[in-house]
Amino acid sequence: MDAKVITKEKLVELLDQFIRDYEVLAPVRQGDAVVFGQIQRGSDAALDVKRTTMSPKGAFFPQEEVLFIFDGVEAQVPTESGARVLFGVRPCDGRSLTVLDKVFDTAEYPTVYYGNQRERTFVVGVGCNQPPDTCFCTALGGEPFGKAGLDVLLSDLGDRYLVEALTEKGERLLEDSALLQDASEEDIKEGKILAREAREKLNVDLHIEELKAKLGGMFEDPIWAEISMSCLGCGACTYVCPTCHCFDIVDELVEVGGNSGRRVRVWDSCQYPLFTHHASGHNPRPSHRERMRQRIMHKFSYYVNNFGVIACVGCARCLTGCPVNLDIREVLLTLAER
Amino acid sequence: MQNPYEPQMTVIEKTITENQAGDIRTFQFRFREQAARDAFQFVCGQFAELSLWGVGECPIGIASSPMDQDFVQFTVKRMGVVTTALHRLREGNAVGIRGPYGNGYPMDRLAGSNIVIVAGGFAFTTLRSLTNYVLHPDNRARFGKVTIIYGARSPGELIYKYDLERWATRDDLDLHVTVDAGDDSWTGLVGYVPSVLKDVAPSADNALALVCGPPIMIRFSIPVLLELGFTPECIINSLEMRMKCGMGKCGRCNIGGKYVCKDGPVFTYAELQALPAEY
Numbered sequence: 075m076d077a078k079v080i081t082k083e084k085l086v087e088l089l090d091q092f093i094r095d096y097e098v099l100a101p102v103r104q105g106d107a108v109v110f111g112q113i114q115r116g117s118d119a120a121l122d123v124k125r126t127t128m129s130p131k132g133a134f135f136p137q138e139e140v141l142f143i144f145d146g147v148e149a150q151v152p153t154e155s156g157a158r159v160l161f162g163v164r165p166c167d168g169r170s171l172t173v174l175d176k177v178f179d180t181a182e183y184p185t186v187y188y189g190n191q192r193e194r195t196f197v198v199g200v201g202c203n204q205p206p207d208t209c210f211c212t213a214l215g216g217e218p219f220g221k222a223g224l225d226v227l228l229s230d231l232g233d234r235y236l237v238e239a240l241t242e243k244g245e246r247l248l249e250d251s252a253l254l255q256d257a258s259e260e261d262i263k264e265g266k267i268l269a270r271e272a273r274e275k276l277n278v279d280l281h282i283e284e285l286k287a288k289l290g291g292m293f294e295d296p297i298w299a300e301i302s303m304s305c306l307g308c309g310a311c312t313y314v315c316p317t318c319h320c321f322d323i324v325d326e327l328v329e330v331g332g333n334s335g336r337r338v339r340v341w342d343s344c345q346y347p348l349f350t351h352h353a354s355g356h357n358p359r360p361s362h363r364e365r366m367r368q369r370i371m372h373k374f375s376y377y378v379n380n381f382g383v384i385a386c387v388g389c390a391r392c393l394t395g396c397p398v399n400l401d402i403r404e405v406l407l408t409l410a411e412r
Numbered sequence: 413m414q415n416p417y418e419p420q421m422t423v424i425e426k427t428i429t430e431n432q433a434g435d436i437r438t439f440q441f442r443f444r445e446q447a448a449r450d451a452f453q454f455v456c457g458q459f460a461e462l463s464l465w466g467v468g469e470c471p472i473g474i475a476s477s478p479m480d481q482d483f484v485q486f487t488v489k490r491m492g493v494v495t496t497a498l499h500r501l502r503e504g505n506a507v508g509i510r511g512p513y514g515n516g517y518p519m520d521r522l523a524g525s526n527i528v529i530v531a532g533g534f535a536f537t538t539l540r541s542l543t544n545y546v547l548h549p550d551n552r553a554r555f556g557k558v559t560i561i562y563g564a565r566s567p568g569e570l571i572y573k574y575d576l577e578r579w580a581t582r583d584d585l586d587l588h589v590t591v592d593a594g595d596d597s598w599t600g601l602v603g604y605v606p607s608v609l610k611d612v613a614p615s616a617d618n619a620l621a622l623v624c625g626p627p628i629m630i631r632f633s634i635p636v637l638l639e640l641g642f643t644p645e646c647i648i649n650s651l652e653m654r655m656k657c658g659m660g661k662c663g664r665c666n667i668g669g670k671y672v673c674k675d676g677p678v679f680t681y682a683e684l685q686a687l688p689a690e691y
Contacts, residue, residue, distance in 0.1 A: 141417050142417070142418070142465075144465040144466065146465070147421055147465060147506040147508075149418075149419075149465060151415060151418070177660075177661055178661065182659075183416045183659040183660075183661070184414075184416070185416065185661070186415050186416075293668075293688040293690075294688075319661070319663065320662060320663030320664065321656070321657075321661075321662050321663070322656055322662070323417075323468070323469060323656050323657070323662070324468065325464075325465065325466050325467055325468045327466050332466075333465070333466055334466075335465070335466050337417075337465070339417075342656075342662070342663075342664075344663060344664070349654075349664050350653070350654050350664050350665075351654060352652070352653070352654050353491040353492045353495075353654075354491070356627075358653070358667075358690050358691050359690065364690065368666075371668075372663075372666075375669070376666065376668060376669035377669075379669045380669050
């Protein structure tokens with residue numbers, strides 16, 4: 075499909091069209107936060123928001139996900155069906171989906187839950203004309219107009235959007251819409267200039283290649299005690315992170331002493347002491363030092379060795395969401411400079 | 413698509429209280445569906461998640477031999493929420509099982525080798541599975557000399573006494589059972605596992621040593637084995653970690669980049685030396 079354009083007024087109509095056919099999730103304001111939620115009208119989408127408070131990972135890997143509903147010893151798997159559109163995903167978050175796929179979408183243990191959510195969802199991204207200055211996607215191989223993990227990419231050309239279908243799925247989503255017009259060569263060129271300018275604006279170098287090469291040998295480095303000193307262990311960084319995927323599985327009963335209820339997979343965090351606490355009382359990661367090291371090592375060393383990619387997309391939510399302003403960029407630079 | 417989180421239902425066929433304290437019991441399960449049993453093909457050293465709806469799941473090593481096709485056994489110490497609930501169950505109650513998980517013992521390497529088993533306390537379970545597998549008439553000829561050094565705190569804490577008695581009568585097995593402290597009726601060895609290991613001094617020639625037990629026992633047994641000439645590649649450990657999924661996804665049981673549930677729980681001492689000491 076050739077590139078299209080759509081005016082900003084028509085985009086709201088396009089969303090309304092999607093809402094007639096699909097469940098549509100988009101950034102919406104919720105108190106002080108902006109999260110991905112279901113919208114009933116195209117005008118409800120907060121597309122001006124540069125960085126949602128929570129990443130859209132919850133659309134595929136919900137904070138709480140019912141694995142089974144049981145009654146006595148009989149259990150059923152709740153299934154969600156019907157196609158849906160996840161609209162307004164920023165390229166870093168789109169890329170994070172390709173990171174999560176490595177864990178949840180494996181041949182050895184296909185996860186029916188995550189796989190189903192991925193399959194039934196069209197992901198529509200919006201490039202970042204003015205990335206916030208805390209962002210660092212470019213330091214990790216990403217781009218403000220990156221395409222990874224997205225089915226469609228929108229580029230804001232002022233009064234209109236350039237619309238590019240990136241996958242066969244994206245083409246299917248757009249194919250019937252009369253609201254789209256063919257993009258001119260000028261539109262396409264303008265989109266390219268925007269992407270380049272945004273990339274140049276994010277001129278952040280965190281010496282990631284040096285870090286990757288040396289991090290494996292830094293397990294016993296005394297720096298971890300220093301870096302983790304101000305950490306409160308609240309785990310906020312792991313909750314707002316688009317690639318953090320650790321979870322717990324808990325059973326919930328409808329009533330105490332009853333035998334019907336649900337088995338729920340819930341987000342968990344490597345920053346909590348109970349995360350690794352053995353039944354014997356032994357804990358291999360007893361303090362912030364080990365837990366902070368685990369978080370950094372997992373993303374920048376273990377993940378790279380296991381899957382060939384860094385488990386960080388540079389969205390900067392962990393630093394903007396940290397109550398003590400622990401800045402992962404500073405942490406990475408400190409480590410790279412050791 | 414098969415749901416990897418779905419437990420297969422089994423019925424408790426038999427329970428055996430293993431120790432004097434009464435907090436270690438062996439549960440024998442029979443799968444409700446034969447197809448589920450047929451699908452549950454495991455190797456010694458693997459584990460499974462035992463599941464009680466409304467309570468939760470816990471990872472437990474498989475204690476029976478793969479040769480026992482009619483049932484599976486797990487020996488469970490009463491420790492937390494799930495194991496306590498399990499201990500309250502009786503014959504006929506239903507329990508879910510999902511798995512098997514993990515790599516298991518290196519059966520290819522063990523075939524044709526002499527086997528030295530060094531076990532302490534309750535950690536004997538998967539090595540008991542291995543011993544019964546090796547001693548099975550269909551398998552015995554494929555393995556070399558078998559030496560077992562097994563110890564517990566006191567005579568009452570030795571588990572699988574019925575197996576120990578049976579094994580003691582065999583002439584194709586060198587069995588040394590020891591306790592940290594004996595009692596009036598105890599006539600066997602008294603002493604810690606590492607020192608008994610030193611006295612028995614099994615040959616490292618064409619041998620693999622399998623070590624399972626409390627960390628302190630492992631820490632003192634490994635230098636003895638190295639001194640006896642076992643190379644780090646020929647010393648095999650099985651590790652424990654807090655786990656949830658069993659499939660390398662939930663993120664808590666890793667040592668460096670290796671997940672104990674998926675890449676382990678069985679590691680050679682050489683492999684462990686290459687990993688950060690975070691276990």
